[in-house]
Amino acid sequence: MSINVTWLSHSGFSLEIAGKTILIDPFLENPLAQASPEGIAADFIILTHGHGDHSANTVAIAKQTGATVISNFEVANWVSAQGVENTAGHNPGGGADYPFGRVEFTRADHSSSMPDGSYGGVACGVLIFANGFTIYHAGDTALFSDMALIGKKGGGIDLAIVPIGDYFTMGIDDSVEAVKLIQPKFVMPCHYNTFPPIQQDANAWANSINSKTDASPIVLDVGGRHSF
Secondary structure (H helix, E strand, O other), X not given: OOOEEEEEEOOEEEEEEOOEEXXXXXXXXXXXXXXXXXXXXXXEEEOOOOOHHHHOOHHHHHHHHOXXXXXXXXXXXXXXXXXXXXXXXXXXOOEEEEOOEEEEEEEOOOOOEOOOOOEOOOOEEEEEEEOOEEEEEOOOOOOOOOHHHHOOHHHOXXXXXXXXXXXXXXXXXXXXXXXXXXXXXXXXXXXXXXOHHHOOOHHHHHHHHHHHOOOEEOOOOOOOEEEO
């Protein structure tokens, strides 16, 4: 069974797994996004943390599609308070089985607050285990050595998605070090080029990944899709 991964822009991805559509951090009101909150499909929405450039469109999408929002406890409670009916609140180290696979949350070194400024719990990365394939979306994070432990989950990471934008998260150099720790088979960049402070050359990043790690880089255009 194939797993389709589409880059929606910024840190947002759409995954097609086992007949379900899973959105991760679907922030679609930005200069690069091509999809719209009104037209996008979703069965589940996973949020890594509460910042508006990750969560801002979640309530509208969830109400429109009936999607279940999966996030940390505080973010899930906030989304529920906005009128979203189906939510699941976890925390780092915890997870659960869903129709498309298992979801677990991991550490991320970053802050978290909701679009209205209220407390958003801790920022997280997320692991998805589906039919023998393991995806790690690192969320917004700095480099930390425990990425080596995350890299062992599920018998090894098949696809890692890491931020490269610098300023708010890891930049290119630290993301390469992160890939060395995680040791995924494939790696995609995220959280770059959306706004001037996070402009990066993704091709230069890919060249560094190729020359300094054993992972295979995949750089998607906005709206581009890769099948595994």
